[in-house]
Amino acid sequence: MSHCQLPEDMLVDSLSPMALTLEAVLVDSPDTIEMDASLLEHVDTAGMQLLYAFARDARRDGKTLVWHGLNPQIVDAARLLGMSGMLAMTGH
Amino acid sequence: MDLTEFLAPFFEECFEMLQQMEGDLLALDGGDTSGMAERIGSIFRVAHSIKGGAGTFGFSRITEYTHKLEALLDAMRDGSRQMTPEAVRVLLETVDVLRDMLAAERDGTTANADEIERTLTIIRQMLNGESIAEPVSAPAQPAAVLAEDLPGEPEAVEAAMPDDAFEPVVAAPPFEESPLEDPPGWHVVFRPGDDIAGQGSDPLRILRELAQLGPVQTRVLDDDLPPVHSINPRRNYLGWAIALRADVPRDQVEDVFAWVMDQAEVSIEPLGAGVEPAPEADASVWGESPAEFVSAEPTPVPTPPARVGPDEVVRPGDVSPQAVAAPAQPAAKPTPAAPAPAPASASAPAQAPTVHAVPARAAAAAPGGDAGGSIRVGIDKVDAIIDLVGELVITQSMLGQFSEEVERDGFEVSMLQRLKDGLSQLERNTRELQENVMRIRMLPISVAFNRFPRLVHDLSRQLGKQIELKISGENTELDKTVLEKIGDPLVHLVRNALDHGLEPVDERRAAGKPDTGTLRLNAYHKGGNIIIEIGEDGRGINKARVLAKAREKGLVGADEQLSDDRIHELIFAPGFSTAEQVTDISGRGVGMDVVKRNIHALGGGLEIRSAEGKGTTFVIRLPLTLSIMDSQLVVVGEQTYILPLMSIVESLQIAPDFLSRVAGRAEVYKLREDYIPVIRLNRIFNIPARAVNERPLLVVIEGDGQKVGLMIDDLLGQQQVVIKSLETNFRRIEGLSGSTILGDGTVALILDIGGLFQMGRRLENRKGAAA
Numbered sequence: 001m002s003h004c005q006l007p008e009d010m011l012v013d014s015l016s017p018m019a020l021t022l023e024a025v026l027v028d029s030p031d032t033i034e035m036d037a038s039l040l041e042h043v044d045t046a047g048m049q050l051l052y053a054f055a056r057d058a059r060r061d062g063k064t065l066v067w068h069g070l071n072p073q074i075v076d077a078a079r080l081l082g083m084s085g086m087l088a089m090t091g092h
Numbered sequence: 093m094d095l096t097e098f099l100a101p102f103f104e105e106c107f108e109m110l111q112q113m114e115g116d117l118l119a120l121d122g123g124d125t126s127g128m129a130e131r132i133g134s135i136f137r138v139a140h141s142i143k144g145g146a147g148t149f150g151f152s153r154i155t156e157y158t159h160k161l162e163a164l165l166d167a168m169r170d171g172s173r174q175m176t177p178e179a180v181r182v183l184l185e186t187v188d189v190l191r192d193m194l195a196a197e198r199d200g201t202t203a204n205a206d207e208i209e210r211t212l213t214i215i216r217q218m219l220n221g222e223s224i225a226e227p228v229s230a231p232a233q234p235a236a237v238l239a240e241d242l243p244g245e246p247e248a249v250e251a252a253m254p255d256d257a258f259e260p261v262v263a264a265p266p267f268e269e270s271p272l273e274d275p276p277g278w279h280v281v282f283r284p285g286d287d288i289a290g291q292g293s294d295p296l297r298i299l300r301e302l303a304q305l306g307p308v309q310t311r312v313l314d315d316d317l318p319p320v321h322s323i324n325p326r327r328n329y330l331g332w333a334i335a336l337r338a339d340v341p342r343d344q345v346e347d348v349f350a351w352v353m354d355q356a357e358v359s360i361e362p363l364g365a366g367v368e369p370a371p372e373a374d375a376s377v378w379g380e381s382p383a384e385f386v387s388a389e390p391t392p393v394p395t396p397p398a399r400v401g402p403d404e405v406v407r408p409g410d411v412s413p414q415a416v417a418a419p420a421q422p423a424a425k426p427t428p429a430a431p432a433p434a435p436a437s438a439s440a441p442a443q444a445p446t447v448h449a450v451p452a453r454a455a456a457a458a459p460g461g462d463a464g465g466s467i468r469v470g471i472d473k474v475d476a477i478i479d480l481v482g483e484l485v486i487t488q489s490m491l492g493q494f495s496e497e498v499e500r501d502g503f504e505v506s507m508l509q510r511l512k513d514g515l516s517q518l519e520r521n522t523r524e525l526q527e528n529v530m531r532i533r534m535l536p537i538s539v540a541f542n543r544f545p546r547l548v549h550d551l552s553r554q555l556g557k558q559i560e561l562k563i564s565g566e567n568t569e570l571d572k573t574v575l576e577k578i579g580d581p582l583v584h585l586v587r588n589a590l591d592h593g594l595e596p597v598d599e600r601r602a603a604g605k606p607d608t609g610t611l612r613l614n615a616y617h618k619g620g621n622i623i624i625e626i627g628e629d630g631r632g633i634n635k636a637r638v639l640a641k642a643r644e645k646g647l648v649g650a651d652e653q654l655s656d657d658r659i660h661e662l663i664f665a666p667g668f669s670t671a672e673q674v675t676d677i678s679g680r681g682v683g684m685d686v687v688k689r690n691i692h693a694l695g696g697g698l699e700i701r702s703a704e705g706k707g708t709t710f711v712i713r714l715p716l717t718l719s720i721m722d723s724q725l726v727v728v729g730e731q732t733y734i735l736p737l738m739s740i741v742e743s744l745q746i747a748p749d750f751l752s753r754v755a756g757r758a759e760v761y762k763l764r765e766d767y768i769p770v771i772r773l774n775r776i777f778n779i780p781a782r783a784v785n786e787r788p789l790l791v792v793i794e795g796d797g798q799k800v801g802l803m804i805d806d807l808l809g810q811q812q813v814v815i816k817s818l819e820t821n822f823r824r825i826e827g828l829s830g831s832t833i834l835g836d837g838t839v840a841l842i843l844d845i846g847g848l849f850q851m852g853r854r855l856e857n858r859k860g861a862a863a
Binding site: 012015016018019020022023026043044045046048049050052053054056057077079080081082083086 | 289294295296297299300303308310311312314317318319320321323325326328329330332
């Protein structure tokens with residue numbers, strides 16, 4: 001299992017380094033990726049879009065996301081954007 | 093893309109699926125509650141698949157209808173609606189409606205709009221809990237737990253449908269409080285430009301604002317989203333299709349998007365107006381889902397979310413093998429984004445999204461359906477033919493080698509045996525090849541039998557009788573053409589058996605029989621024929637009543653005595669019925685003669701076995717195929733004719749004393765106790781009679797419910813002949829049904845028994861008139 005700590009903000013202006021980081025996590029991780037969202041407090045559409053693409057690529061590679069410390073606002077954003085299925089935030 | 097070539101298979105599959113749905117419903121109706129969940133799941137999948145396919149071809153009415161049906165079935169799957177006998181009845185009616193709608197699309201006709209509306213109204217009522225038993229309490233397990241158990245289960249396949257991607261943001265009121273059918277609301281398709289973030293707008297904020305107006309369900313349109321490493325975070329690649337379930341004016345919805353109208357494509361249409369967000373959006377995502385391989389859906393089309401708990405929605409991610417494990421830490425609770433009319437935790441979303449994905453690629457229906465005729469052949473049958481062709485090639489090379497040896501060394505008597513062996517092997521190969529090629533056209537009789545469970549189910553209710561249907565031999569195969577033509581006669585016989593044969597419960601009790609009557613359908617092969625039996629344990633044919641009725645109608649003389657068989661035969665007389673009361677089901681006195689005539693036209697026969705108080709069985713005998721026939725070769729003058737072996741009762745040498753004329757008209761022959769009319773074939777076909785034939789032969793044939801003697805000069809052998817159409821190769825000739833080519837290359841004509849009867853009668857009438 002590999003661990004991915006998400007930052008406090010995932011907003012459009014702070015995302016540039018994130019795409020590469022997430023790609024590296026995708027390549028390096030075995031079957032399960034532990035997504036630590038305990039710090040994550042603020043997201044916008046761009047941030048959720050990145051997470052969505054990451055989750056989709058992970059699924060395509062047969063990998064599983066396990067979320068920790070999800071903030072209700074993040075879950076709510078995922079639902080509003082129609083992403084909670086892909087992000088596997090269902091039931092949180 | 094031109095989809096027309098896929099239309100025929102689509103219709104074929106739909107009808108097959110409906111058959112399956114009907115079977116599941118009938119099983120449920122029969123009280124078989126084992127595997128209830130699987131059956132409901134299976135029925136749901138039928139509705140879902142038809143919806144998907146119909147959407148692809150642009151059959152929007154079918155899409156809408158199945159969509160509503162699906163909502164009901166979905167509620168049954170999650171337990172909020174129960175599959176009651178009443179529900180089964182309604183669903184059976186929807187099967188009929190769907191068949192009608194599909195046939196209408198296929199044939200370019202119009203479906204029965206009243207029936208569509210009537211059944212839709214009932215579905216709505218059922219969804220609103222108006223005419224169905226109180227729902228059982230919904231399962232309380234969290235979705236994540238259930239989802240883990242789902243892979244491999246039938247429901248899992250369904251739950252993983254791509255169109256489950258709608259996200260209920262704010263849980264809507266439960267079923268009981270909210271009519272599921274087209275509540276007021278709006279379909280919004282929102283596709284922001286790629287620079288929307290640069291313009292200072294955030295779609296998430298807009299969606300939050302929209303959710304303030306009422307419950308929304310959102311589906312992300314991600315067809316343009318690149319892999320994560322290629323993403324430019326400043327660029328937007330996504331779009332959204334949103335169902336807003338709120339009775340708000342359009343202006344209010346437009347206001348939400350007012351700030352981004354110049355940076356986005358926004359369409360706002362009333363819910364249920366047939367507005368469909370693009371379905372392809374999710375294909376790239378769900379295309380990888382194992383469920384897609386399992387379910388083999390023709391096209392991903394939105395469907396109501398598969399509910400597994402009171403307030404959750406199963407999504408593809410929950411059911412794939414890569415499903416996310418439930419978090420070890422306490423999960424955060426979602427909070428409603430906005431004040432909602434109902435508590436977020438209340439219940440499942442009240443309505444399936446009314447968003448359809450129907451590409452506007454309507455394909456023209458091919459009128460006439462499958463009139464062109466195609467047949468699905470099992471690969472085993474094709475393989476068997478390929479094997480036989482291989483054998484044939486080996487035999488050919490063996491004979492070729494033999495021929496070379498003879499050419500080289502000259503023929504010796506010792507070689508004769510080898511030649512004979514080779515030829516008999518060739519004969520065997522040819523025969524087997526012929527049989528196997530014929531098998532390609534063979535279909536199991538279950539194709540015809542499949543309609544009966546439903547028919548029996550419906551009629552037994554209508555008649556107030558308890559009837560159990562037992563089917564056996566349904567895998568017995570027969571020619572596709574024969575199968576298609578036997579369908580209607582079978583239906584008539586079954587209806588007749590249910591209506592006239594089987595007694596009402598009180599009558600059965602009085603006769604000491606069990607309340608439930610049994611109708612048996614059986615099929616088997618016997619001596620190159622297929623035998624179909626339709627039997628019941630009812631009251632049997634009341635011979636006295638049949639005879640009385642026949643005398644009343646003047647079919648039988650007042651003092652005439654008839655054998656049991658002859659009395660039974662009377663029910664095939666045109667216009668004959670002993671039914672005391674004419675019912676909708678049968679009993680109008682038309683039909684039984686038509687049944688018999690149809691079976692005769694197929695070269696078959698129909699017999700009755702009946703015992704009073706014990707029941708009646710109709711036995712249909714049919715040729716396995718219409719293109720090859722067992723035949724008797726007969727000679728008239730110098731011509732060879734072919735008689736279908738099936739129609740021959742017996743052949744005998746004419747005793748001149750038994751040949752006489754009745755009242756100077758018809759020539760008859762005394763056959764034991766009966767007199768049968770005689771037809772001289774040479775007269776009918778104007779063939780010079782043999783100069784000297786002291787003892788001509790009489791072939792007794794049966795057709796149209798009577799026996800006739802055909803006077804011929806000689807009998808040759810019996811053999812199978814391949815029937816060649818006269819119409820195709822020459823023209824139609826009365827008294828002849830076709831032709832064939834004999835082993836010596838000569839053409840022989842096949843006699844048409846029914847036609848001969850008519851010609852014989854006309855000939856005698858003319859003679860009578862002349863006399």
